[in-house]
Amino acid sequence: AASAQSYHTHAETMAELDRVVAAYPKIAKKFSIGKTYEGRDIVGVKISDNVATDEDEPEVFYQANIHARERITNEQALVFIDTLTKEYGTTERITKLVDSREFWIIPILNVDGQIYDMTSDTQAGRMWRKNRQPQATDLNRNYDYKWGCCGGSSGSPSSETYRGSSPESAPETKAVANFIRSRVVGGKQQIKIFLDIHSVAELVLWPFGYTTADTVPGELSADQEAAHRTIGREVARFNRYTPEQSSDLYITDGSSDDWTWGTQGIFSYTFEMGGGSFYPAPSQIEALTQVNRDPLLILAEYADCPY
Ligand code: 0X9
Ligand code: ZN
Numbered sequence: 001a002a003s004a005q006s007y008h009t010h011a012e013t014m015a016e017l018d019r020v021v022a023a024y025p026k027i028a029k030k031f032s033i034g035k036t037y038e039g040r041d042i043v044g045v046k047i048s049d050n051v052a053t054d055e056d057e058p059e060v061f062y063q064a065n066i067h068a069r070e071r072i073t074n075e076q077a078l079v080f081i082d083t084l085t086k087e088y089g090t091t092e093r094i095t096k097l098v099d100s101r102e103f104w105i106i107p108i109l110n111v112d113g114q115i116y117d118m119t120s121d122t123q124a125g126r127m128w129r130k131n132r133q134p135q136a137t138d139l140n141r142n143y144d145y146k147w148g149c150c151g152g153s154s155g156s157p158s159s160e161t162y163r164g165s166s167p168e169s170a171p172e173t174k175a176v177a178n179f180i181r182s183r184v185v186g187g188k189q190q191i192k193i194f195l196d197i198h199s200v201a202e203l204v205l206w207p208f209g210y211t212t213a214d215t216v217p218g219e220l221s222a223d224q225e226a227a228h229r230t231i232g233r234e235v236a237r238f239n240r241y242t243p244e245q246s247s248d249l250y251i252t253d254g255s256s257d258d259w260t261w262g263t264q265g266i267f268s269y270t271f272e273m274g275g276g277s278f279y280p281a282p283s284q285i286e287a288l289t290q291v292n293r294d295p296l297l298i299l300a301e302y303a304d305c306p307y
Contacts, residue, residue, distance in 0.1 A: 006282045007071045008078060010115045013107055016078055017045055024085040027051050027098055034175030036112045037133045042175055044106035047084050049099045058303035059102045059183060059190040061266075062296070063176065064197040066139045066256065068113030068128040069278040072288055073197040076273060077107035079289040080296050097300050104179075104191070110139055110172055125279055129160055131172055137164040140196070141252065142173040143259035146210040152252035163254050176256075180264060192303040194260040194268040195296075201249070203272040204236040204295075207261040209246035210253040219262065228267050231302050235295040239271070246270060269299065 008016060021028045029051045032041045048057065062080070064073035084103065087094040108114050112132035120126045130136040138160065141153035144167035148155065153163035168174040183190045206228055208216065215225050229245075236243035246252060257268035274280075275288050 007118075007285070008074060009118055010108060010111060013074060013078065014043065017043060017081075017107070020045060020081055020085055024088070025051075027088055028081070028085050031104070033106070033179040035171060036110075036175075037131055037171050038112045040111045040115075042106065042109060042111055042172060044104055045081055047081065047098060047103040047105065048101060054185075055102065057100055057102050058192045059104060060193045060300045060303050061104045061180065061183075061191045061260075062195045062197065063106045063109045063256070065108040065114050066110050066172075066196060067198060068110050068117040068130070069125055070197075070199045070273075071114075071117075071125070071278065072199050072273050072275050072280060072285065074107045074114070075285050076197055076289045076292055077105055080292075081105055081107070083293065093297065097297065101300055101303055102190075103300065106176070109176060112172075127278065130162065131170050133164075133170060135162065135165065137162055137170040137173075139170055139173050140198075140256055141254040142168060142170045143254045143256055144168050144177065145254070145259040145262040146208075147254040150210045150251055150253045152209070152250055153254055167254065177259065180260065180266075184264075189264045189266060191260075191264070191266050193299050194257060194264075194266045195299060196256045196268075196270045197273065198270060199273040200275055200278060201272040202239075202241040202274045203249065203270075204232050204239070204241045204243040205246040205249060205257070205270040205272070206232040206243075207246060207255075207258045207268055209249075209251060209255045209258050212245075212247045212251070214245060216262075220265065224265075227305065228261075231267065231299070231305075232269055235269075235298050238294040238298065239291040241271065241274075267302065271295070 135157035
């Protein structure tokens with residue numbers, strides 16, 4: 001079951017996804033976006049009514065565990081997948097969402113890093129962040145928008161925020177970007193909401209991270225910019241995280257949400273979950289994930305807002 005007594009290993013996560021798609025074949029289907037550096041599949045679950053058909057419905061994309069040690073984020077994705085499938089047909093709000101959206105949810109994006117972090121001699125984990133290329137790359141600095149332009153990333157492979165040798169030099173970044181680009185149908189991006197789930201600072205962040213400017217002339221309308229911020233502030237009322245533009249936290253270039261917002265026009269957010277450390281006690285999993293039940297539903301509900 002998804003409400004775990006302990007953190008899911010990668011193998012347990014894959015088994016959980018298999019269980020869900022076997023139990024709910026009409027609304028849940030596995031998909032792979034490609035392979036990691038070490039050759040493992042990066043797997044997610046699509047959830048929708050008529051799940052085998054690409055219907056004309058607003059799409060929602062949630063990714064977790066881009067940073068290896070941020071274990072609670074995988075649990076968040078699994079709990080949400082469990083919620084959508086288990087409550088379909090019984091909770092009206094969820095039935096409506098599953099019927100009118102296509103959800104793409106990837107619980108572990110940084111598969112190699114997550115396995116490395118968890119395959120530790122001690123219970124504590126290795127405090128690993130990046131992927132597992134020989135020049136290990138911070139996937140959240142490797143996206144192809146303002147890459148390396150402005151700060152918060154490093155050109156040094158030993159750095160925790162190494163941006164990689166070029167944009168999308170990490171296979172994991174390239175796979176997810178290719179997948180998101182593939183959702184452009186008839187010239188229109190079908191994904192309307194993007195969320196990258198991190199821990200541990202209890203924040204709701206929105207782009208841009210590369211600049212402190214709160215509007216970017218020529219790229220998006222003032223109305224779009226305002227709606228984008230308003231949605232971020234609204235969901236933060238439910239998880240009680242602090243809402244802010246990501247550059248208010250610190251400058252970052254090449255991050256996931258800057259790319260999805262800046263190049264795809266997708267309303268994009270980053271959550272930093274709580275727990276006080278990268279390895280909160282397993283007994284905290286339920287409470288730490290429960291606070292995001294409404295925020296994850298609200299974001300999906302906004303996928304049809306007319307912007
Ligand atoms: O630095 C990061 O990648 C994120 N914090 S973490 O401690 N989880 O590593 C924050 C990223 C904030 N910036 C953007 N989302 N653009
Ligand atoms: Zn992170």
